[in-house]
Amino acid sequence: MPGFELVGAEERAALNDIFDHSGGVLFAHGFDAFRKGRFRVREFEDAFAKWHHAPRAAACSSGTSAQYVAMKAMGIQPGDEVITQSFTFVATIEAILACGATPVVLDINDTYNLDPSLIEQHITPKTKMIVPVHMLGNPAEMDQINAIAKAHDLLVLEDACEALGASLNGTATGLLGDAGIFSLDFGKTITCGEGGMIISRNEDLIRDSFQFIDHGHECRTDVPRGLDTARFYGFNYRMSEMQGAVGLAQLEKLSTIVDANRRNKATIKSILRASDKITFRRITDEAGELADTIIFNFETKKQAEKMVRLLGENKLGTKNIPDANNWHFAPRWGHIWTTVKKYKRSYKRAWKASEQLMDRSVALPIMVKWDNEFCEQYGEKVLKILGKI
């Protein structure tokens, strides 16, 4: 997820432009006399929506707040149940809990995303929403998930925080369900340091999100901001003009980033295919995958552990699996589950199938700045290590 690799002159110029041409207005709304007509956060929202062929987008302070805001806008209430997956970032669960809802966390399958075959048996009268997470760039099995949601009248909110730039059968992630959320933190496809985005085909949902992000402000154009009105109260999850400016500059690079990911991944994967020791993650759409990570698994946990040790000895890192599992894998979250009745006693053994897979898995990063020669050398190095397993 390498937007940070390409933070440079364009982002610096975009920031300076706020001072040179917009009176240094750092706030997304109001101050009309000073800003010379530039509303960078709103421009970023429009450009982000356009890139995705979505009617509208709502920018906010983070991917975490994007999920919380979208869930509020979609009517999630205390006592509701929300189905999601064991392999995700902790934020997915935190946002569900912040709504007062109960997370129902299911195992992943060989896509390393939500296993759709487990959903129906976990639906209860309290179930309101499914949150599939497109982990590490591979779109979830949305056809199956949407069909189940439709049959049971459930909402689908895609967590596309790790899949900005990906698509499934020609449709961008984020537009495959009822709404989608993205993260723009420093590890994501594009970044503005911190930030989030919500998209949907449902313009009322985006309008409500936009207003919730800003204390309920309707942003009426016929009155000054101080006389603006609200239909409900919200909170402050606003994005600043500095983030908007950097986000706009980064968005210009999104297609280049995704193309480089896919090219580099194809080169490296074609070399690693020579190994008979590993099974690659099942990719739901080879052409649409974000392709910023390669995940594979071994037959045994011991082999995966040896692989990680040898990668380290060769000064090669892994990406999230296993190095950041503490933050991305449900059985590791005692600090959360001890506060949640449903999982308080069971969390250590609740996701056996996921654990079975994760224990045997390794994920490698793909970087944008790697050229073809580097990718070939990298692939050969990893293949050589695989030969020692």
Ligand SMILES: Cc1ncc(COP(=O)(O)O)c(C=O)c1O
């Ligand atoms: C799957 C997933 N969901 C949500 C988030 C939260 O995004 P943010 O860091 O912008 O709050 C992240 C960020 O790491 C993520 O990977």
